[in-house]
Amino acid sequence: MKRAAFGHIGFPILLLIPQIAIIGIFFYWPAGYAVHSSFFLQDPFGFTSTYVGMDNYTRLATSSNYLDAAKFTLIFTILVTFFALAIALLLAVKADKVIRGAKSYRTLLMWVYAIAPPVAGLMGVMLFDQSRGNITQLLGMMGIEYRLGVNYWDTASAMISVSIWKQIPVNFIFFLSGLQAIPRSVREAAMIDNRSGTARFWDITFPLLAPTGFFLLIINITYSLFDTFGIVDTIVKSEPGNNPMTLVYRVFVDGFRGGDLGGSSAQSVVLMVLVLVLTIVQFRFLERRIHYT
Amino acid sequence: MADITETGVQTATATNTATNTATAAAPTRPKKRIKWETVGDHAVLIAGALLMLVPVYMILASSTHEDILIHREGLQFFFGDDGLENYNAALFEYGGFTNSVNGVTMLVNSMILGFGFAIGKIVVGMMAAYAIVYFRLRFATFAFWMIFTTLLLPLEVRILPSYEVIQQMNLANTYTGLILPLIASATATFFFRQFFRSIPEELVEAARIDGAGPVKFFIDILVPLSRTMIAAMFIIMFVFGWNQYLWPTLITTDESLFTLVRGIRQIMQAYADGSSTPEYGEAAALAIIAMTPPVLIVIFFQNWFVKGLTESDK
Amino acid sequence: MAQVTLNAVRKIYPNGVEALEPCSFTINDGELAVLVGPSGCGKSTLLRMVAGLEEISEGDLSIGDRIVNDVDPADRNIAMVFQNYALYPHMSVAQNMGYGLKNRGMSKAEIRAKVREASDMLNLTEFLDRRPSQLSGGQRQRVAMGRAIVREPDLFLFDEPLSNLDAKLRNQMRIEIRALQRRLATTAMYVTHDQIEAMTMADRIIVLNDGKIEQIGTPNEIYEHPASTFVASFMGAPPMNLLQGIAGGGKVTLGSDQDVLHTGTEGNDGPVQAGIRPEDVWPDPQGDLAFDVDIIEELGALRLLHGRVAGQDFSVAVPKDKEATTGLMQLSVKPGAVHLFDADTGRRL
Incomplete structure (x- = not known):
C-alpha cells in the first residue's frame, strides 16, 4: 500500500469484486468441493454418495497404480527439472558471453516457448514413433531397439525428452536476464581477482544467479507436475494402458475415465497440499529476497 | 568534409604507429591467437539453436508431403509438393464426428480463447491490483492472501471439481465456461501489484494535488504508465490462453467450439485407432497452423515478452 | 496569498x-x-x-x-x-x-x-x-x-x-x-x-x-x-565547537585550571557546554587558549585546523593567507563569542 493511499471505501471494493467473484466461484468453490468429495464415495452413476471418512486417502496409499504414478512423477520431475535447468544455464552463460549475434541466439533459443505442450507432444510422437520415427530409426542403426508405447521406459524417455525440450526456453530467458542483471563492476572485480573463467563462474556468477535458480526450480517443479499434461496425453495417445503416467494425468484418468469422483478428489487434495507447500516455500523465499535487496 | 575524414585517418594512423612502437618496446607480448574459447561458445549456441529448430523444421517440411510417404519414412527433411493440398485440407475440410469443424473454425476459437483470456485477465488483474496497492482498505491483507493463494494452484489440480461446478452452472460448451475458470488465478494481479509498487509514491501525491481522484488517476496516469507492462502481460497471457489443452478438452465436447490445440487431440485419437493411414500431412499442417500465431507474437514482441516474463519474478 | x-x-x-x-x-x-x-x-x-x-x-x-x-x-x-x-x-x-x-x-x-x-x-x-x-x-x-x-x-x-x-x-x-x-x-x-x-x-x-x-x-x-x-552544531559549516567545562565567575574552566574561556557574563555557575564557532577564534601568540593542531584541511579560501583544546576536539578556521603548522599554538577568542548551554539538556543558558 502506498503511504498516500486514497481513503475511499466503495470504489476499491468495486474494483475487487470481479477478481474476488471469479476466484470465489472458479477457485475456492471447486477447491472446497474437492476437499468435500474426497471424504465421500459415489456410486458409478453419481446418484448417491456416502461418507467414508479417510477411506479414499487410505485407498490411494495402498493403490499400487497410484504409488507407481507417484514414483514415476518423482523421477520425471527430477530429470526434467535438472536437465531443463542445466542445458538452459549452459546456453545462457554462452549467450551472455558472445558479442556477435547475441540477439539472434536469444531469439533462436526462446521461441519454442510459444509452442503448446500437446503440439510438442505430437512432434515427439512422430519423431519417436515405433516404426517410422526418425529418432527410432537413428537408434535402430545404433543397435538400440526402441518401442514407444510398448516399453515403459521407452515411453517415459520420450515424455522426458519432449518435456525438457519444451522447458529450456523459459529457463534460458530467466537465466540470461539474471546474468545480465549482474553488475558490470562485479564481473570486472572478479576478472581482476581470478584468472580462470571456470573458477569465476562457480565462485561469483553461480552464487549470484542462485535467486534466479531457486525461483526457476519451483517453476520447473510445477511445470513438470502440471503443465506437461498435454505432452503426456499426446505421447500415450490418450490411451494410457500400462504406460507411465504423472499424478495429474492419474487425476484425469481416474476422475473422467474411471468415474471415481471421491478417489480423484482425494488425489486433487494431495496435489493441492503439495503445491501449497511449494507456494509457502517460495513466498518465504521471495520475502527474504525483498529484505535482502 | 573530406579533409576532416583524412585528418581522422591520419590521426588513427598516428595512434597505430604509437601502439606499434609501444609493442616493440614491450619485452614480451603474446601474439593474437584465434580465440578458441569464443568458437566453442558459438558451437554450443548453434547446437542449442538447432536442437530447438530442427524438430519444428521437420514438421514444417513434412507438412508439404503425402501421408503415405511420411507413413513409410517418418518425418521429412526436405520440402515436397503437397503443401497446398495439406494446408487446404487442414484449414477448410470439415472433420470430426459431426463434420462441423474445420481449421478455420478452430483458428477463430483459438483467437477467441487467446484474446478473451488475455484481456479478461489483464482487466480483472489491473483493477484488483489497483485496489490493493492504492487504497487504504481494512481487509486489504485478507484480500491479498485470498487472491494470492490462487497463484500456484493451477487449474489442473482442481480439474474435476471445476468441471462439476461448470456443469452445475450450465456453462459447459460455452465461451464463458471455457475462459472464466482459466482467469481464476492471480498471476496478472500479482504482476501488476509488483509494477504499481515500483511506481514512485510522489506520482500519486502530485496527481492528488493536481486534483485527480482515483478514477482520473487510474485512467490519466496509471494506465498510460503501464502500457509496456500491459503489452508484455498481453503477450504472455495470449500465448498461455492459446495453448490451453486440458480444460478445453474437458469443457468443450461440442466440436464447433474446438480450438486448434484441442484439435491436436482429435488427430492423436485417429492416430491411435490405426484403422487407416493417418493423415500425417494434414496433422503436420495443423500443428504448424496451431503454433504459428503464438510463435510469431513471441518473436516479434520478444523484448516486451522477455520483460514481462522476468519482471514477474521480482 | x-x-x-x-x-x-x-x-x-x-x-x-x-x-x-x-x-x-x-x-x-x-x-x-x-x-x-x-x-x-x-x-x-x-x-x-x-x-x-x-x-x-x-x-x-x-x-x-x-x-x-x-x-x-x-x-x-x-x-x-x-x-x-x-x-x-x-x-x-x-x-x-x-x-x-x-x-x-x-x-x-x-x-x-x-x-x-x-x-x-x-x-x-x-x-x-x-x-x-x-x-x-x-x-x-x-x-x-x-x-x-x-x-x-x-x-x-x-x-x-x-x-x-x-x-x-x-x-x-x-x-x-x-x-x-x-x-x-x-x-x-x-x-x-x-x-x-x-x-x-x-x-x-x-x-x-x-x-x-x-x-x-x-x-x-x-x-x-x-x-x-x-x-x-547543525547550523553553520564548519560546525560550532562544543567544549565541556565548569562555569563560574565570568569564565569557563576546561579540564585543568590553565585552560580557561572568558565569557564576560556572570551567573550560570556549574557544569556547562561552551560553544565557540571556528571562525570566532584565531591564532595569536598572546592568546590564552592552548591548541594542539593535528591536521590541516585546505578548503581554498579557508584553512581548517583540527586538533584539541584541553583534550577535547576543536577546530579553527583561518584565512588562507595565514601561515599554519601542526603542533602547539595559542588562540584568542572573539569577545562575546562564547555560547553557553546546559550540560544536560543542551538548551541555551
Whole structure:
C-alpha cells in the first residue's frame, strides 16, 4: 500500500469484486468441493454418495497404480527439472558471453516457448514413433531397439525428452536476464581477482544467479507436475494402458475415465497440499529476497 | 568534409604507429591467437539453436508431403509438393464426428480463447491490483492472501471439481465456461501489484494535488504508465490462453467450439485407432497452423515478452 | 496569498510512534519558511500534513483563514515540488504543467496561456513538447516549478527540491527559486536537510530534531543565538565547537585550571557546554587558549585546523593567507563569542 493511499471505501471494493467473484466461484468453490468429495464415495452413476471418512486417502496409499504414478512423477520431475535447468544455464552463460549475434541466439533459443505442450507432444510422437520415427530409426542403426508405447521406459524417455525440450526456453530467458542483471563492476572485480573463467563462474556468477535458480526450480517443479499434461496425453495417445503416467494425468484418468469422483478428489487434495507447500516455500523465499535487496 | 575524414585517418594512423612502437618496446607480448574459447561458445549456441529448430523444421517440411510417404519414412527433411493440398485440407475440410469443424473454425476459437483470456485477465488483474496497492482498505491483507493463494494452484489440480461446478452452472460448451475458470488465478494481479509498487509514491501525491481522484488517476496516469507492462502481460497471457489443452478438452465436447490445440487431440485419437493411414500431412499442417500465431507474437514482441516474463519474478 | 498557521499539530502513526510532537507556528503571508533538520526528524511529515497527503492526528492547520484539516489536497490551493520531481513520464512538458488546471475544468485556451506564461518565466518554452525523459535534471526541476506556478497557489511546498542536482546547478537553482518566490510573493514552505540552503534561502528557519521544533528564527538569529547544542552544531559549516567545562565567575574552566574561556557574563555557575564557532577564534601568540593542531584541511579560501583544546576536539578556521603548522599554538577568542548551554539538556543558558 502506498503511504498516500486514497481513503475511499466503495470504489476499491468495486474494483475487487470481479477478481474476488471469479476466484470465489472458479477457485475456492471447486477447491472446497474437492476437499468435500474426497471424504465421500459415489456410486458409478453419481446418484448417491456416502461418507467414508479417510477411506479414499487410505485407498490411494495402498493403490499400487497410484504409488507407481507417484514414483514415476518423482523421477520425471527430477530429470526434467535438472536437465531443463542445466542445458538452459549452459546456453545462457554462452549467450551472455558472445558479442556477435547475441540477439539472434536469444531469439533462436526462446521461441519454442510459444509452442503448446500437446503440439510438442505430437512432434515427439512422430519423431519417436515405433516404426517410422526418425529418432527410432537413428537408434535402430545404433543397435538400440526402441518401442514407444510398448516399453515403459521407452515411453517415459520420450515424455522426458519432449518435456525438457519444451522447458529450456523459459529457463534460458530467466537465466540470461539474471546474468545480465549482474553488475558490470562485479564481473570486472572478479576478472581482476581470478584468472580462470571456470573458477569465476562457480565462485561469483553461480552464487549470484542462485535467486534466479531457486525461483526457476519451483517453476520447473510445477511445470513438470502440471503443465506437461498435454505432452503426456499426446505421447500415450490418450490411451494410457500400462504406460507411465504423472499424478495429474492419474487425476484425469481416474476422475473422467474411471468415474471415481471421491478417489480423484482425494488425489486433487494431495496435489493441492503439495503445491501449497511449494507456494509457502517460495513466498518465504521471495520475502527474504525483498529484505535482502 | 573530406579533409576532416583524412585528418581522422591520419590521426588513427598516428595512434597505430604509437601502439606499434609501444609493442616493440614491450619485452614480451603474446601474439593474437584465434580465440578458441569464443568458437566453442558459438558451437554450443548453434547446437542449442538447432536442437530447438530442427524438430519444428521437420514438421514444417513434412507438412508439404503425402501421408503415405511420411507413413513409410517418418518425418521429412526436405520440402515436397503437397503443401497446398495439406494446408487446404487442414484449414477448410470439415472433420470430426459431426463434420462441423474445420481449421478455420478452430483458428477463430483459438483467437477467441487467446484474446478473451488475455484481456479478461489483464482487466480483472489491473483493477484488483489497483485496489490493493492504492487504497487504504481494512481487509486489504485478507484480500491479498485470498487472491494470492490462487497463484500456484493451477487449474489442473482442481480439474474435476471445476468441471462439476461448470456443469452445475450450465456453462459447459460455452465461451464463458471455457475462459472464466482459466482467469481464476492471480498471476496478472500479482504482476501488476509488483509494477504499481515500483511506481514512485510522489506520482500519486502530485496527481492528488493536481486534483485527480482515483478514477482520473487510474485512467490519466496509471494506465498510460503501464502500457509496456500491459503489452508484455498481453503477450504472455495470449500465448498461455492459446495453448490451453486440458480444460478445453474437458469443457468443450461440442466440436464447433474446438480450438486448434484441442484439435491436436482429435488427430492423436485417429492416430491411435490405426484403422487407416493417418493423415500425417494434414496433422503436420495443423500443428504448424496451431503454433504459428503464438510463435510469431513471441518473436516479434520478444523484448516486451522477455520483460514481462522476468519482471514477474521480482 | 495566505498565511499558514499550525496550532498544536501532531502526528502519531497507527503503530503508536509519535512522528511529530505538537507544533505551533505561523508563516506570514509571502514569507519563505525553511524546515531543516537531519533525516527522520519529521520535517517531511510536517510538510506532507500541510499538503494534505498525511493525516493530521491532532491540532488545527489553517491556510489563509480556513481550517483545512479535512480538505482534500486538490482543494487546498497549494502546489508542491517533489524531490524526484514526480513528473508524469508519459505526458509532455506542457501537459505536465496543465494537468492540474485541466482537472479544475479550465478551458484549453486558458491553460495554454498560463502554461505559456510560466514557461516563459522559466525558459522552458522550447521544451514544451518534450517528454520529461528528454530533459536534463535542471530542466526537469524547472518543469516541476512550472507545474507549481501555473496553479497560482496560495502556498508553495518544496520537498528537498534540489537534492537530486549536482552542486553547481543546485547553487544556481537556489537563487532562481528564491527570486521567483519573491517575485510572485507567494508564501512558501521549503524542506531541506542542507543547512546552507536553509541559511541562504529562508526568511525564517524552523529547525526540527527528533520530531520536535528546536528553534524558529531568522537565519541570523539561528546563527548568532542557537537555542540548543543541536542547533549550534547543525547550523553553520564548519560546525560550532562544543567544549565541556565548569562555569563560574565570568569564565569557563576546561579540564585543568590553565585552560580557561572568558565569557564576560556572570551567573550560570556549574557544569556547562561552551560553544565557540571556528571562525570566532584565531591564532595569536598572546592568546590564552592552548591548541594542539593535528591536521590541516585546505578548503581554498579557508584553512581548517583540527586538533584539541584541553583534550577535547576543536577546530579553527583561518584565512588562507595565514601561515599554519601542526603542533602547539595559542588562540584568542572573539569577545562575546562564547555560547553557553546546559550540560544536560543542551538548551541555551
